[in-house]
Amino acid sequence: MNNISWRWVRAFLLVAEHGSFTAAAEASGQSKANLSQQVTELEKALGVQLLHRTTRSLRLTSIGEGYLERSQLAFRQLESAADWAMQSTRELKGVIRMNSVGGLIGEELVAPLVFRFQQAHPGVEVELDFSSPRVDLPGSPYDLVVRMGELADSTLVARSLHRVTTRYVASPEFLVRQGPVREPADLRELPLIYGSVDHWLLVRGSEQQLVHAKKGFRIISGRAMRQAALAGLGVTRLADAYVQADIARGDLVEVLPEWSEATQLSLICPPHRYQLQRVRELMDWLKEHFAGVYAQALGEGLPLGRIG
Known part of the structure; x- marks a missing residue:
């Protein structure tokens, strides 16, 4: 490492992160020629090729990809060391x-x-x-x-921070219309209000039940999923922070409480x-x-x- 300059490594990071010598030069205020020379010196010192260069494109070699990942981590650790050393007062900054x-x-x-x-x-x-x-x-x-x-x-x-409990809920009107939900299999024919994943894995002790959403609503928002459940559109699965107060008021009803699950936050x-x-x-x-x-x-x- 004694024959490798950190300036060369920094130049390589700039070029790799910006995707070209031109963009790296504009971002850093250095010349393209200077950056190119520093990267070349780094490759010579390492004895490997880090970049594939053509007149139209630039891309990392497989070794270059690994060197980039490790160099980024090393620089973050150096920044942490500098931050730590400069913490000379009780004031946080x-x-x-x-x-x-x-x-x-x-x-x-x-x-x-x-x-x-x-x-x-x-x-x-x-x-x-x-x-x-x-x-x-x-x-x-x-x-x-x-x-x-x-x-x-x-x-x-x-x-x-907390153990978050996931609950399965629906509106009272929905359950009157569709009938009670007594076991996970009952969910398979009901409209479900789900998020980015279209299947639910319900766990009770060592028992597991997988339910796929055949019909219902895909909504990538916990708030909107709650609103859809309040409107009587289906059964949804949400963290207790979303629905506990609704359950207490009777606006939502928890179904399958023995299948609720706790997740670490x-x-x-x-x-x-x-x-x-x-x-x-x-x-x-x-x-x-x-x-x-x-x-x-x-x-x-x-x-x-x-x-x-």
């Missing part, structure tokens, strides 16, 4: 890149807590993103992720980002306050009107 589940949980519960954290720490800027269904955290730019489900990567730092952080005080403080803040706002959501429900 800097950027936290955060990804969260969306819908009610992310937008109505997590986001307000993040805003309150930023108000308490004006030097911290949280970039909050709800875009991903699931991100590869070690290979992503995120410092912190709120994720549903079990954690597969044991190398990550994880803090439990967690805060997850790469180890090298957990070293940052601002990231740890935000995790502690969310851990301390999330249960309270979740309980409030269960008791009060959503501030949304009923259709029809």
Whole structure:
């Protein structure tokens, strides 16, 4: 490594991330010739070809793809080390890149807590993103992720936020019209209100039942799915935060309660980002306050009107 300049590696990252020497030059303010020379020097020092160059296109070699992934991780670790070293005062400051589940949980519960954290720490800027269904955290730019489900990567730092219970619900009018739902097989002939997945796996102890949606409504929004259920359009499956207050009021009826399931909601952080005080403080803040706002959501429900 002694004969490789970090400037060469940075030049390679710029070119690979922008897709061309021209775009990388415009983004960095360097000349195309200078960037090209630095990448060439890097390839000579490594003894491998990182880029396929033609007059019309540029693409990574298979070795280049692997080198890009590892170099991006290395630079993120260097940035973390610099951040850690500069934490010389008790004042929290800097950027936290955060990804969260969306819908009610992310937008109505997590986001307000993040805003309150930023108000308490004006030097911290949280970039909050709800875009991903699931991100590869070690290979992503995120410092912190709120994720549903079990954690597969044991190398990550994880803090439990809450156990979210999924409930199957329908309106009283729908059940009077269609008849009672006593077992999962009864769902197979009913209109279902489902999201991105058109089948439900119901679990009760060691027993499993798979139900495919033959008819109904595909809606990629928990709020809209709830509204459709309130309107009597079918049976839906939603987290308790969406529907618990409706069940308590009698606007929705839970069916198959013995088949409800609990899913872990967690805060997850790469180890090298957990070293940052601002990231740890935000995790502690969310851990301390999330249960309270979740309980409030269960008791009060959503501030949304009923259709029809």
